[in-house]
Amino acid sequence: MGLCKWANSGNELMLRYHDEEWGTPCHDNRMLFELLSLEVMQSGLSWQTVLNKRKALKEAFCDFDYAQVSSMNPLSPDLLENSAIIRNKRKIAAIIHNARVVYDMQQRGISFDDYLWKFVDFKPIDHRIKSSDELPATDELAVNISKSMKSDGFSFVGPVVVYSFLEGTGVVNDHEVNCFRYLEIMGLLNCK
Template sequence: MERCSWANTGNELLKEYHDQEWGMPCHDEHKLFELLSLEIMQAGLSWQTVLNKRAAFKTAFADFDVKQVQNFQAKLPQLMVNKAIIRNQRKLLAIINNAQVVVKLAAAGTCFNDYMWQFVDYQPIVHQYQTHTEVPSTNGLAKKISQQMKRDGFQFAGPVITYSFLQAAGLINDHVVTCFRHQH
């Protein structure tokens, strides 16, 4: 079975993530918020590092329940000493802030799923890359979405993080054409 080259490192978590999640259209509110939060944590680090700490993040962030996370300001000191997670204060504060934004969007009648998927007309964009080296770190769509997310109050949502999130959540399918997940 052929898969994207980045998933062939020998790390089972990475392979499983590639095979079962990455690039697969996600419409689950909790999962979308989790993926955005994990992409924030990944900035400047390897995705493998984040995956290795994913279970600890889920525990520390109440399984990424935005209704709980929006009130985590008081838990920041506790998060900052939790050695099982990445303890970057700016990233932690961004996750709390972003939970607040998602809750505000929902209160205004827009669920996070609709907020994100409207940018791609509710249809995944499927690229036709031959090799992983062709896959960009961002594109015009991610820049546009990033700008809107920032206007709406999201933090740590630059174009590179946004593009990675779009890939992770399946709004963009960047599996190379030879990968078994390209045509899911």
């Protein structure tokens, strides 16, 4: 069994993310919010940059507890002057804004998990990727989810950010079919 080409960078954080998280169906509301926030931060940057700053981002954003993040001030010097994180004002504001959206949904009895997974009838989509060259930047599903998320109040959720979010959360399985994780994840899915 092989490994997805993108995970062969030699970076330990990238390899661990690939081996332990990416593409694994996630149903934890806090983790879903964390992954969305990381994708917001990643926009225009490399994923490796985000993973290198993930620990600091978790500390700065209260371990991505969306109830706590929802009450944060996007202009806080603790965020804007924190050199350990990605200090993009628009991205910081979007994370806090999205936390408020997720928290408000929860207050209305809608979990972020149900909100996200309903788009695929609670069943991950398997693209049966043979080579990383086949990985799209986005697709029709991501475009539709992006439109819905924007109309429901989320920000910084364009189709490319959403597609990466879908891959990270396992809504879409884009592991290459010859990757050991592809078979592990398919085994996970077949057990449910």
